[in-house]
Amino acid sequence: MRKTLLILLIVVILTQIMTGFSLTQGLQENIEQEDIDRNEEFLKEVEWHGEYDVIVAGYGGAGATASIEAADKGAKVLLVEKAPKGEEGGNTRFAGQGVLSIDKEDIDKGIEYFKHLRGKFNTPSDEMIRAYLEVGSENYSWLKYLGAENITVSPFQEYDYPGGEVMDSMLIDGEAWTSSLYRRLQDAVEERSDSIDLWYESPAVGLIQDPKTKIVHGVKVENKGNILNIRAKYGVVLCTGGFENNQQMIQDYLQLPYAYSKAARYNTGDGIKMAMEVGANLWHMSNIAGPDLNVLNPETNTTFAYAIQGRKDILSTGFATQNVIFVGADGTRFTDESVLPNHGHVDFHGSWRQMPLSLPAFAIFDETARLSQAVYPSWSEGNLEEIEKGLIIKADTIKELAEKIGVHPVNLQRQIREYNSYCRNKKDPMFGRAKDTLKAINKAPYYAMELVPSFTNTQGGPERNEKGQVIDVRGNVIPHLYSAGELGSMFSGIYQGTGNLGECVIFGRISGRNAAKNKDTVITESVMVDREPVIPSWQEAEEIVLQSGEFAGEDRGIGGPIKVKVNMKNDKITDIEVVYHNETKGVSTNAIDTIISSIIENQTTEVDAVSGATVTSKALMNAVKNALEKTE
Structure with a gap:
């Protein structure tokens, strides 16, 4: 029996050598053909559109x-x-x-x-x-x-x-x-x-x-x-x-x-x-790619900008390097405010780990910090509008501030005293904050902003x-x-x-x-024979209807097209209406009214861009300019 099997095996091998035929190849071809047949069967089972x-x-x-x-x-x-x-x-x-x-x-x-x-x-x-x-x-x-x-x-x-x-x-x-x-x-x-x-x-x-x-x-x-x-x-x-x-x-x-x-x-x-x-x-x-800490924009459920931690640069507003500390749920600090994490990662004893958080978290600062800069470029001068909106909580004392935000007053008061001592000594033994950013929190009134974990x-x-x-x-x-x-x-x-x-x-x-490569198992025949493809629909921007003396213009902002309607009378710009845009609410949209007022007041599109909304500002100027070109 063994001798017979051996002879058969030799015959198969010789046949493969002489003819190039492979049992494995044949089996594979059969499997591929089965797959093709199965695919054709499956494609017929679906109602295609x-x-x-x-x-x-x-x-x-x-x-x-x-x-x-x-x-x-x-x-x-x-x-x-x-x-x-x-x-x-x-x-x-x-x-x-x-x-x-x-x-x-x-x-x-x-x-x-x-x-x-x-x-x-x-x-x-x-x-x-x-x-x-x-x-x-x-x-x-x-x-x-x-x-x-x-x-x-x-x-x-x-x-x-x-x-x-x-x-x-x-x-x-x-x-x-x-x-x-x-x-x-x-x-x-x-x-x-x-x-x-x-x-x-x-x-x-x-x-x-x-x-x-x-x-x-x-x-x-x-x-x-x-x-x-x-x-x-x-x-x-x-x-x-x-x-x-x-x-x-x-x-x-x-x-x-x-x-x-x-x-x-x-x-x-x-x-x-x-x-x-x-x-x-x-x-x-x-x-x-996170987390770091930011204020939440309630209009978009995203943050107002990339970061406030770390020194002011292309990524951060640098607000946290003013008279500001970050505290957690117990009213104590948990991080170095002067350093922006590397996409949320911090150096932990020679190993990079996601930034540890205590939630809820708050930025605590004083009057000096409030007046030093806007927390975000799109915020108001002195951050006054944000106080009115409730994004910033104001109190006359640290104790009152702690009670308003729900952290332990004794802990927060102790933390402020300790932090201020670090400022006097120009050394932060807890987190190693850069000494030139150690600025005391000691001028009333005092403020807090809730911070949320944010990520790219x-x-x-x-x-x-x-x-x-x-x-x-x-x-x-x-x-x-x-x-x-x-x-x-x-x-x-x-x-x-x-x-x-x-x-x-x-x-x-x-x-x-x-x-895009052709696949061996693909059925090339169309599944849409005798079927009409469905045509989808979606909302398009409404066509701008112009009256006498009105001109339309368009440019592209950070959120896509910005379309305007400009009203001219006696060669003067009397009104500008933004009829379509998708700029970020609470950030880029803050620039729209400012730019429109400035253009009308100065009768030129060459006006100053609004900080924190530069792209929107320039796009709006260009859209108005595009409309004005049609008056010539």
Whole structure:
């Protein structure tokens, strides 16, 4: 019997050698054919409402990049966005606009640096780091390809680790906090309108997956209360951002009772939930670019600006370096107010850890601090309006102030006395606050502001590999599903500033191009034969109706288009009406009335911008200028 089996095995081997036929190959071909047959069967089971080569969910930096890359690879792309038109952009629109860059010859040094950032964590893998930096070395040329003419490149190393000296940051037109990167990406999407369809007010709410083959065949999109099944022939790219605006997920994953975004409005973890439903593994869920402490803007449920901690610079207003201390629930200090954490991380005995918090937290300050500067650039002179609004609590004594904010009066009084002694001695033995910022709190009245944990973005979400493919709980690729951006960011702990926008571009390109590739198991025949595609709808800005003597103008602010109507009489500007905008309430909107009054009073658009709302100010001036050009 053994001899017979041996002879048969020899015959099989000789046959393979002579004919090139492989039993394994044949078996694989049979499996692939079975998959194709199964896919065809599954596609017939779904009531489809539309069909594209690639579907991208989320119109932030990552979603825009993935759409551009997929379209440039020949794919017909559907880009779906949850927000109303004019409010899209996620975190990218409001971020500092710096994009990570590295020279190709420095990649090995960059890998060394990123391994130090990874520290004792197991992820990201070396392969993931290399893929990130290799594509990152193309960021400059890719932005040039998109039409960015003036790109400023500057060295930027956030952590003092070997290899970090090769890291760079790029700014389009040298502009930070102006949405310059996102504007360029938006323009590139619009320039590809023949290849990219864009739907607003149309959130992705589910993935369409064959339960047997696990292939993701499409996306469930909600539009005006209807669920639309849209097929993606080759791939789906999730770019829906994190869970910055989902307080329950913040409690569940961050172990914070509450925390608030510095920018995002619509990031509620939708992509994470969709990925979980199709079996995705989650990683880095407890990691955030934060926290630090800020005052909450009640009109937007986000913070008024990036930071008040640390010295005044491009990130911070520097208010906490005045006659100010931060205290926690027991009325005592818990941090060094003169240092802004590195994206929420502080040096703890040689190890970088998220800043410890005591909640509720308060900024305590005196009359000298109130008069020294506005807490935020958009706030009133002397912060008087904010006292009236209740954002700042006022009291004649420290004891009264403690009672008003609900902390122990004895503790707060003792803390103020101790802190003032540090100011006299020019040494803070508790937290090492910089001696030139040790300014006594001793001039009545006294003030308090409640502070909330704030952060730039979450990092967690579905795990992905170096090809942008989403990984399931058993370590397998989920076929045809990709991700990019902060949704499942590769950063497990501390991260290099500009790295998240860099990741939007890097994995947006990786995932977009891979999603656009033809797949062997794809049924090329359309599922829309004898079916009419559903046409979605969303709210568009109303058309401006002009009367005699009125002229319309437009420019782009931080929140998108700003449209104005200018009334002229006898060659003079008599009235300006902003008829459409999506600027940030309580921040940028404060500038609108000021700029309008100034333009009318001076009869020129060349007026001073409002501090803290420079982009809005300039856009409003340009919109009025655009209208005035039509009077000539």
